[in-house]
Amino acid sequence: MKAVLMHGYGGPEVLEYADAPDPVAKTGEIVVEVHAVSLNPADWKVREGLRKNDVKARFPHILGRDFSGVVRETGDGVSDFQAGDPVFAVNEQGREGAYAEAIAIPEALAARKPDFLSHAEASALAMTGLTSLRALEDEAKLKAGETILIHAGAGGVGGFAVQYARHVGATVHATASETNHEYVKSLGADFVIDYKKVDFTEAAPPCDVVFDTIGGEVHARSFALLKPGGRLVHIAAGPPGFSPPREDVRVIRPDVRRDRAHLTRILELAESGAVRPPHIQEMPLADAAAAQEISKTGHVRGKIILRVR
Numbered sequence: 312m313k314a315v316l317m318h319g320y321g322g323p324e325v326l327e328y329a330d331a332p333d334p335v336a337k338t339g340e341i342v343v344e345v346h347a348v349s350l351n352p353a354d355w356k357v358r359e360g361l362r363k364n365d366v367k368a369r370f371p372h373i374l375g376r377d378f379s380g381v382v383r384e385t386g387d388g389v390s391d392f393q394a395g396d397p398v399f400a401v402n403e404q405g406r407e408g409a410y411a412e413a414i415a416i417p418e419a420l421a422a423r424k425p426d427f428l429s430h431a432e433a434s435a436l437a438m439t440g441l442t443s444l445r446a447l448e449d450e451a452k453l454k455a456g457e458t459i460l461i462h463a464g465a466g467g468v469g470g471f472a473v474q475y476a477r478h479v480g481a482t483v484h485a486t487a488s489e490t491n492h493e494y495v496k497s498l499g500a501d502f503v504i505d506y507k508k509v510d511f512t513e514a515a516p517p518c519d520v521v522f523d524t525i526g527g528e529v530h531a532r533s534f535a536l537l538k539p540g541g542r543l544v545h546i547a548a549g550p551p552g553f554s555p556p557r558e559d560v561r562v563i564r565p566d567v568r569r570d571r572a573h574l575t576r577i578l579e580l581a582e583s584g585a586v587r588p589p590h591i592q593e594m595p596l597a598d599a600a601a602a603q604e605i606s607k608t609g610h611v612r613g614k615i616i617l618r619v620r
């Protein structure tokens with residue numbers, strides 16, 4: 312099969328679109344013919360060696376966490392799927408492997424893809440939805456009537472989070488560059504803050520929850536916005552050596568574990584119309600290196616999806 316092989320840590324030149332051995336389904340696994348795979352910021356971070364503690368790559372390594380495709384083969388003990396079933400999934404961090412024409416994954420990590428979502432759309436909702444639901448539904452337990460600030464409302468995770476928060480009945484403030492304001496409002500934000508022109512700590516009201524998808528100084532400054540008893544839920548690290556300046560708020564870093572239950576919850580929200588797929592820019596799998604360079608700019612609207620077939 313064709314795949315994007317990562318030959319070592321480094322710049323885009325360590326990626327090569329080349330031949331790789333076809334995967335085989337072990338016990339409890341399915342082999343999926345990948346149709347669409349998400350590009351995540353984690354991909355270029357792993358490639359540059361910034362995630363060596365989480366991802367122990369053995370080269371050549373194949374990146375790619377969330378994807379959608381069609382089951383080709385089932386291993387012993389697989390009972391939930393058969394060849395020909397459309398599925399989508401998020402693979403374990405460290406295993407990855409979806410920048411490829413086929414991938415083997417445990418069946419427990421996959422869910423059936425409904426016809427109302429294309430492969431690109433299912434892939435675009437997978438990691439973004441899983442992360443948002445772990446952060447806002449399971450951990451921060453966002454409720455109707457609460458006020459939330461979501462950083463990077465135009466991003467993959469932020470865009471899902473804006474829709475989820477709106478669905479729950481929260482008042483949603485989000486940050487975005489001016490060119491993305493209409494987009495973020497269309498996702499359901501009540502107020503969009505141009506973080507490049509104004510200080511978000513002055514533009515947003517006191518919040519019950521802040522969802523930080525940016526980290527660094529944004530993380531540190533977000534504490535000023537929290538009401539007493541508020542929750543700062545974050546998926547990106549604060550500044551080096553930073554410790555929370557307040558004891559009257561909760562700081563939550565969700566463990567974004569992969570499972571079918573959360574994929575099923577994403578489908579429930581999508582089917583009811585509570586969330587829709589984000590803006591999608593499709594690129595061919597062979598252009599993965601160029602796509603990662605776009606992701607690295609930090610200004611992708613919605614998701615980049617690599618088209619495999």
Ligand SMILES: NC(=O)c1ccc[n+]([C@@H]2O[C@H](COP(=O)([O-])OP(=O)(O)OC[C@H]3O[C@@H](n4cnc5c(N)ncnc54)[C@H](OP(=O)(O)O)[C@@H]3O)[C@@H](O)[C@H]2O)c1
Pocket residue numbers: 351352353438442462463464465466467468469486487488489491506524525529546547567606609610611612613614
């Ligand atoms: N812990 C986990 O399990 C987990 C899971 C998923 C993602 N993550 C991490 O979470 C972060 C977000 O992921 P993602 O996939 O949502 O990223 P993404 O889609 O690449 O985010 C891009 C968006 O960020 C916005 N942005 C950039 N700088 C900003 C700033 N200072 N303030 C507000 N918005 C800003 C851009 O909007 P504008 O162009 O409008 O500026 C752009 O739309 C990444 O660091 C990723 O690695 C962690």
